Amino acid sequence: MFNKKKKDENESGAVNEFDQVVEGNSLTKDAWKRLRKNKMAVIGLVVVCIYAFLSAFASFLPLYAYDEIVLDHQNLPPSWNTSAGDLMMQDKLEDLYFTSWKEGRLLLTDEQDAQIREWIEESKTTKVWDLVYTEGQKQLAAGNFAWTASEQKKIDKLQKEIETELFITVNNVKVDGVKIEKLSSDEVAQIYADLLGLDSTTAILEQTQKEMRSLVQNDLDLTDDQRAVLSEEDFAKRVDEAIADMGEETYQQKVVDNLVGKVDAQILRNVTKELKAQNTEGTISFPYDEMITVDGNVTTEVIATLKSNRHYLLGTDYSGRDLLARIIYGGQISIMIGLVGTFFSVFIGIVLGALAGYLGGRVDYIIMRIVDVMYGLPYMLIVIITMAIFGRSIMNLFIALGIVSWLTIARMVRGQIMSLKNSEYVEAARSMGAKTWRIIFKHMIPNSLSIIIVYSTLRIPAFIMQESFLSFLGLGVQAPVASWGSLISNGVSSMTIYPWRLIFPSIAMTLFLFAMNFFGDGLRDAFDPQSKNQL
């Protein structure tokens, strides 16, 4: 990595006294050779790469949006080939069979009855559902059991819902090929008026003005107490000022955005009506993805799917969000936090450790005393307090974790720098008049880089664990954003009934941590064979 010179020699064909080509060797090359021999480390590296790939390209993968709430699809179990609609129907039937069993209409054998009571006692509800469902289906097919009229009605209603409920998105509304956002507010208002069938745009523009003013008023930088005492006129004056501050162009753009939102919503309403009618006639097939002309010269792209056609490979969570997408996006967040947090803490550690090691004396004493005292702190508690108090944003998380986790790296870098301080090349650089910071950052840190990299690799899983720990307590990232920790935390609350919500995120996270630890251990052993078997 740092031996460019040797490589050049190699290319020019350096030979030894026996005329053999001299193979340049470096610590990095040697370590890489050793790493490749370590099977677990290589597997770990491959797994880490797969995770990195998945999270880097998550937005290009055919996934549902991680924050798309589908209320009908709450807590659906994972399934490879059954669609959401079928699962919903199964849920409903299980429920109905169970009620009929309780009412004594679904007759089972005495053993089965006893078994069900025992399961209920142990609150193993899933087993009960499964049993009544299979038995019920059997009896229904054999004609020994029939639904009552009201039950049949419920089933038919759900069936109709499953067949007709659509999921529609409207994108890229264009007017004569121009994106609608680029038009002026009057033009957009005209389109909206046409959609609504109005003759003039005056009412629309007035309404929009009013909405904009109330939006600006809500955004004013005032406390609740101040708001309580202000009069209408005062508010009007302040709003005028705020709008003037914004500048005419920005304000107009906001007005246009507001109107575009209205147009989108109206188009969605019209399209939904149209598609629903087509669906009842059976003249449409899903998935539907076409450019359509809404009104004269207004065109838009409409994507529509039958809601019940969705497949959830890993099931859904409590608000019907796809768990697979959430795990992948959660992993993206977790891995990003691991990387950025490690970078942040390693950066602080390098700077402080290098200063302490190189300057020595009083600076060294002060920095190392701070490190000593901070080692004695229950630092996760400080992080928890900071997160609880300064708000639960990802930025605060970085800062809180970064501030407390630079200690070990600082100590390591300090030791390394102290041992390099008296080496010849540093002496040489100093005698040529290089400045302190140049010696530190150009000469000494690159020479300690291998141990820093190794340490950082081991730091990433620890960081991910700490972030997940905070998310688990509800102090990490906030919904709809997910991280592995928050997914696991959500899963724990309902693990008896919906175990997949706990199991899949746990597996995803554990596998990554395993891989990362194996890879990190392998890397450390490769760079420093003497450290083998040590912690």
Place this chain on the structure above:
Amino acid sequence: MAKYIFKRLLGMIPTLLIIITLSFFIVRIAPGGPFDGERALPEAVKANIEAKYHLDEPVLQQYGRYLFDVVRGDLGPSYKYKDNDVNYYIFTSLPNSAVLGSVAIVLALFFGILFGVMAALYQNSWIDYLTMAIAVIGISVPNFVVAPVLQLVFAMNLGWLPTSGWYTTGEGYATIVLPAISLSLAYFATIARLTRSSMLDTLRSDYIRTAKAKGMKNSTIIMKHAMKGAMLPVVSYLGPAFAGVITGSIVIEQVFRVPGIGKFFVQSSFNRDYTLIVGVVIVFSVILVIMNFFVDIVYALLDPRIAY
């Protein structure tokens, strides 16, 4: 030795002072006070409440008052729970957490050392591989995954142990088992790895060879000579382990519904209950600092090379 102990005791004071100062000021520069409810209080009521808790005084005066109270052992009134003061809440819940933490540490130490030594003595045997496999799992799997999974398997599916609860509420001592195991797994793993590697190192060292050459019994060599040297890294790991157990217990207590101190910590962080947060942090820190003190003493006693 006495001088060393005295020096270490003195060294505890700045650490504790920093902790108190840090948490005191962090919670005070926070936006939003403990009485900012959904409904704004009338000015007069607010002023009265602030006067009652001395919140109207300058911050430095509050800090001084607080320090003085803490030294006397009074952690002040809770801002959120009106019935009792912070001392009451902490000292009714602390014993439960202490029992859980101690059981976990003892489990981790006992089995960690046992498995570590066995793995070192029978290197590359099945017990070595088993120990290392459990160790990797213990280090990679966070305790908030271990806890619910153990709960799911051993309590809910197999029904061997109670799902949650605590023995003080009359649910039997079996309630301790699962939380203690979940809490100790990570520390068991690290202790086993440490013991194994340092035992391997020690067994190769000169003084063990000398002992062997003198014809000593193998068991005496291991128990009397090797163990003492091999325990040094384990002892120095105990400090971080105590800190980890303290923070880890917050999650474990939540999962297993243990009526411990962790619940107060998380809740009071959300409630901005200043005195309770700082109280919990101080109690935790005192425990940690005392534990670290003992760890240092034990280390000094074990290692004859340390000069005090």
